[in-house]
Amino acid sequence: MASTRKSPAPKATAKVSPKAAPEPVPAQEAAPPAPPVEAKPAKVKKPKLVRDSFTMPETEYALIAAIKQRCLDQGLAARKSEVLRAALANLARLGDKSVATAIRRLEPVKTGRPAKGSR
Numbered sequence: 001m002a003s004t005r006k007s008p009a010p011k012a013t014a015k016v017s018p019k020a021a022p023e024p025v026p027a028q029e030a031a032p033p034a035p036p037v038e039a040k041p042a043k044v045k046k047p048k049l050v051r052d053s054f055t056m057p058e059t060e061y062a063l064i065a066a067i068k069q070r071c072l073d074q075g076l077a078a079r080k081s082e083v084l085r086a087a088l089a090n091l092a093r094l095g096d097k098s099v100a101t102a103i104r105r106l107e108p109v110k111t112g113r114p115a116k117g118s119r
Helices: 058-073 080-093 096-104
Strands: none
Touching: 058 080
16 A cells, blocks of 8 residues: 655745835824933941940949930930930030040049959
8 A cells, every 4th residue: 555645735935035124113102201200319328337345434334324214214215325426426516625624524444454353
């Protein structure tokens, strides 16, 4: 038995010239103008934070806790660093003579860390 195969029909291919002109785009209706885009404000660079340690008399250290409690009484939870920063801001507003007077009133303390055996 002889099998008869049909050969596939030739495919019709449309040859497109590579330099063919693009099809004209139909005119679109004019879109309403976009609302002006607000420019983003420049990012404010946060100041670099510095860690430091210092020595102070216990009585003055207790004042920090007292001021923190006064803030709590006003409904404001303040951290120790915030109390110290507020004090610095107020000192910075004073004149030179007033700052010098405030510093002279302080009891001098020995600077540096205590010896390891005295803890």
